[in-house]
Amino acid sequence: MRKSTSHRQEVFARPVEPHTWLEGIETPAESALRAEVRDFAWTHLESERNAMEEALRCSKYLPLLAERGYLGTLVAPEHGGAGLGLGASVVIAQELGGVVPSLAAMRAVCGNFVAKPLEEFGTAEQIKEYLAPLMRGECTTALAISEPDAGSDVSGLATSAARDGDGWILNGYKHHISGGAESRFMLVYAVTAQNASPSERFTAFLVPTDAPGVDASDEESTMGVRGLSHARVRFDDVRIDDWFRLGDVGEALRIMFFGLAAERIDIAARALGCATRSLEEARAFAAHRNQFGRPIRSFQAVSHKIADMRTRIDAGRLLVLRAARLYDQVLASEGPERASELCNAESSIAKLFCAEQGFWVCDQAMQVFGGRGYEHGSVVEVMFRDSRVFRFGGGTDEIQRHIIQRDEFARLFAARG
Amino acid sequence: VTMNPGSRPHVDHSEGRLVAVPDDVVDWLARELPESWFAAVVDGRAIPDGVRESVDTNILLRRLGEAGFVVPDWPAEYGGRNASPEEARIILETLRRFHVPHPDDFVGVNLAGPTLLAWGTDEQRRRFLPAIAQRTKRWCQLFSEPGAGSDLAALTTKARLGDDQVWIVSGQKVWTSLAHNADLGILLARTEPDQPKHLGLSYFVVDMKAQGVDVRPLRQISGESHFCEVFLDEVRIRDDCRVGPRGHGWEVTLTTLMNERVGLSMVPEVHHVTVDRLVAAAMNSGDWSRPVLRDRVLRLLERDRVLGLTNMRAAELRRAGSEGPDGSLLKLAQSVLSRDIAYAAIDVLGVPGMAWSGAEPGDVEATRLAFLYAPAHTIAGGTSEIQRNIIAERLLGLPREPRS
Numbered sequence: 001m002r003k004s005t006s007h008r009q010e011v012f013a014r015p016v017e018p019h020t021w022l023e024g025i026e027t028p029a030e031s032a033l034r035a036e037v038r039d040f041a042w043t044h045l046e047s048e049r050n051a052m053e054e055a056l057r058c059s060k061y062l063p064l065l066a067e068r069g070y071l072g073t074l075v076a077p078e079h080g081g082a083g084l085g086l087g088a089s090v091v092i093a094q095e096l097g098g099v100v101p102s103l104a105a106m107r108a109v110c111g112n113f114v115a116k117p118l119e120e121f122g123t124a125e126q127i128k129e130y131l132a133p134l135m136r137g138e139c140t141t142a143l144a145i146s147e148p149d150a151g152s153d154v155s156g157l158a159t160s161a162a163r164d165g166d167g168w169i170l171n172g173y174k175h176h177i178s179g180g181a182e183s184r185f186m187l188v189y190a191v192t193a194q195n196a197s198p199s200e201r202f203t204a205f206l207v208p209t210d211a212p213g214v215d216a217s218d219e220e221s222t223m224g225v226r227g228l229s230h231a232r233v234r235f236d237d238v239r240i241d242d243w244f245r246l247g248d249v250g251e252a253l254r255i256m257f258f259g260l261a262a263e264r265i266d267i268a269a270r271a272l273g274c275a276t277r278s279l280e281e282a283r284a285f286a287a288h289r290n291q292f293g294r295p296i297r298s299f300q301a302v303s304h305k306i307a308d309m310r311t312r313i314d315a316g317r318l319l320v321l322r323a324a325r326l327y328d329q330v331l332a333s334e335g336p337e338r339a340s341e342l343c344n345a346e347s348s349i350a351k352l353f354c355a356e357q358g359f360w361v362c363d364q365a366m367q368v369f370g371g372r373g374y375e376h377g378s379v380v381e382v383m384f385r386d387s388r389v390f391r392f393g394g395g396t397d398e399i400q401r402h403i404i405q406r407d408e409f410a411r412l413f414a415a416r417g
Numbered sequence: 418v419t420m421n422p423g424s425r426p427h428v429d430h431s432e433g434r435l436v437a438v439p440d441d442v443v444d445w446l447a448r449e450l451p452e453s454w455f456a457a458v459v460d461g462r463a464i465p466d467g468v469r470e471s472v473d474t475n476i477l478l479r480r481l482g483e484a485g486f487v488v489p490d491w492p493a494e495y496g497g498r499n500a501s502p503e504e505a506r507i508i509l510e511t512l513r514r515f516h517v518p519h520p521d522d523f524v525g526v527n528l529a530g531p532t533l534l535a536w537g538t539d540e541q542r543r544r545f546l547p548a549i550a551q552r553t554k555r556w557c558q559l560f561s562e563p564g565a566g567s568d569l570a571a572l573t574t575k576a577r578l579g580d581d582q583v584w585i586v587s588g589q590k591v592w593t594s595l596a597h598n599a600d601l602g603i604l605l606a607r608t609e610p611d612q613p614k615h616l617g618l619s620y621f622v623v624d625m626k627a628q629g630v631d632v633r634p635l636r637q638i639s640g641e642s643h644f645c646e647v648f649l650d651e652v653r654i655r656d657d658c659r660v661g662p663r664g665h666g667w668e669v670t671l672t673t674l675m676n677e678r679v680g681l682s683m684v685p686e687v688h689h690v691t692v693d694r695l696v697a698a699a700m701n702s703g704d705w706s707r708p709v710l711r712d713r714v715l716r717l718l719e720r721d722r723v724l725g726l727t728n729m730r731a732a733e734l735r736r737a738g739s740e741g742p743d744g745s746l747l748k749l750a751q752s753v754l755s756r757d758i759a760y761a762a763i764d765v766l767g768v769p770g771m772a773w774s775g776a777e778p779g780d781v782e783a784t785r786l787a788f789l790y791a792p793a794h795t796i797a798g799g800t801s802e803i804q805r806n807i808i809a810e811r812l813l814g815l816p817r818e819p820r821s
Contacts, residue, residue: 151768176768223770223785291568299818301802366792370566370800371592371644374793376636384792385638392768398709 012284015042041099052227062137071111080135090269097273101386102227121247139184161190170238180231202252213238224385261340264347271358271390278365312357319350345407352400355390482551496550525549525556527680536661557599576606596645618666639789682747692721749804752794759791
């Protein structure tokens with residue numbers, strides 16, 4: 001008898017099927033970009049998803065993204081980026097996120113979370129040394145903030161940098177550093193003035209990972225987003241020249257907050273990517289799978305799930321689009337720092353909604369698949385695991401709610417004078 | 418467990434009464450458990466570190482079986498203790514509170530055993546039941562197929578009876594939990610292909626080591642391999658291993674499924690993540706001061722206690738002869754609750770729940786596994802959608818699903 005059912009890597013959705021429901025709302029350029037990225041991702045990356053998970057690495061695909069201008073979407077062309085703005089970046093993040101969430105995460109770290117502060121606050125030499133190869137996909141980087149006692153509350157950071165002649169000596173411990181183990185350098189936040197207020201307590205450094213005393217080899221094994229490392233990083237008497245300092249002394253919090261809004265919107269877009277792919281898989285499977293003599297899509301218990309999934313994704317897409325457009329508008333007129341400031345609540349709303357509802361959609365997709373979706377390596381299984389991180393990565397749901405309510409009351413009290 | 422002035426352990430009854438634990442149960446616990454373990458539970462203290470690890474679990478479980486405590490409500494001749502359902506509940510609850518390990522044969526104890534008690538011949542009961550009670554044989558359930566999940570009766574595994582009164586079975590099963598560790602399986606196969614789908618089935622016990630049985634573990638979301646696909650290639654099964662009348666396997670299966678739902682609704686914990694542990698974890702983490710989290714955890718605690726009481730009520734109804742679809746209600750409630758507890762536990766744990774090295778304390782690992790297992794609660798043993806259909810149509814008498 002024929003013995004075949006390995007369901008691993010079964011794909012039910014097809015790239016050419018309708019997937020975008022924002023016709024007339026997205027610009028023609030955005031729609032064209034979406035189709036282009038989708039075709040690229042399905043052609044070159046779809047079949048590599050599980051291999052990246054097995055290898056725990058995805059960085060070798062970054063040059064492919066760079067060639068097409070998908071890597072440094074926010075970085076100016078003169079620095080090797082595409083300079084397309086956040087509206088285009090979230091389209092790329094969504095489409096990559098629906099095919100290879102790990103690579104979309106690596107793209108976010110290298111092409112956005114580190115690249116933008118480096119472009120904005122870096123010296124010409126730093127940009128030449130680090131940003132240029134980063135934009136070509138030749139090296140990777142990592143954002144080193146989180147510590148055991150400093151997650152949502154970054155004021156608790158303990159990693160220190162002490163003056164040593166014309167340089168600095170770093171000591172401390174970071175964890176959950178995405179991409180840390182394979183990175184060439186990290187953007188590290190450290191305490192340089194312990195007794196200063198939080199706004200002046202920290203300084204940012206570009207730390208080469210081959211510097212003596214840096215150990216990023218201790219990798220965490222994670223539930224999701226397994227295509228890149230998540231490292232515990234030790235800094236033991238790491239001496240670096242002052243050349244590696246990013247921005248002014250005591251300016252790190254400003255650097256950190258400068259990129260936060262764009263980061264949240266990017267995360268929301270990636271959460272939508274996972275959710276949209278889960279919906280597409282569930283929709284195709286519900287049309288394909290027969291039980292009780294008919295396709296399971298004909299059962300309301302299943303078809304209504306599909307309706308609920310789409311409704312939530314549509315709402316999320318509109319929130320992301322609103323936040324991204326607002327960001328780009330302010331960016332063009334008032335610069336990136338002001339864009340982050342004015343998009344604070346909108347970016348949190350988008351992230352909160354997309355992270356929570358995105359995970360809900362992935363959960364529902366697995367329910368539509370039943371046991372078949374629970375198998376390791378199935379698309380909905382990968383999306384389920386990979387989508388959970390969005391609910392705390394880049395700020396927990398609770399922190400987003402805090403930001404949103406604070407904004408809401410600030411508006412009220414401002415109106416009342 | 419509570420001590421009364423007479424120093425005998427008691428357990429809470431459903432109405433809050435304290436009910437004395439039978440002497441022979443207490444004696445067994447005092448005899449089989451290390452003194453410090455027994456005394457700690459009676460005194461309401463934590464079991465000292467290292468004590469549990471010092472006990473050979475296999476020996477303890479074997480003694481549990483020899484004493485009839487694995488299935489206390491079964492007849493003594495089959496390895497039980499002739500206990501009434503209420504007595505059995507008290508015994509099992511006491512064992513749980515004393516942290517006596519669970520027997521790891523859910524299918525044998527909860528599915529195959531009760532089905533054989535209801536449908537098996539005397540000879541089949543004598544042959545198979547004591548081995549379940551003694552834990553010498555482990556079982557799996559060979560029902561689901563790639564094309565027959567929720568629609569189980571659509572299965573296509575075929576069995577034909579040869580002249581020598583031996584059935585030849587061929588087909589493919591999937592999502593068979595722990596098949597790779599099982600000695601025996603309960604199997605549903607199509608024996609009368611000309612009959613309507615629910616009428617042409619027969620129910621068998623199959624030797625999982627028989628020639629032609631090929632078990633292939635599948636990897637699941639957690640990376641573990643608890644379930645398998647099973648290929649049956651001309652497997653020979655003697656007719657005396659058929660359970661219930663030929664062609665009436667669906668009726669036998671309904672007994673199994675009803676017991677499965679009830680059994681799943683009774684499972685008090687998954688990967689040791691319970692609502693009580695969740696409360697403790699939230700309190701220990703300092704998150705207890707967060708009203709939103711506290712509210713969420715206490716709602717789960719409330720649902721857990723309501724479900725416990727509903728389970729007791731259902732047990733009373735079953736004792737009075739009711740064998741209705743109430744198992745679906747319990748299974749639905751338990752599976753959704755278990756999922757919600759697992760999701761809340763990962764939230765309480767925060768980032769460490771997502772990233773781990775394997776070197777963290779057991780609770781972190783357990784919470785991670787419970788989270789990854791969570792989606793299976795509402796799929797395995799009949800999806801929540803199927804349970805809702807059964808409740809709507811058979812319990813509430815609502816119209817059947819309209820065709821779209």
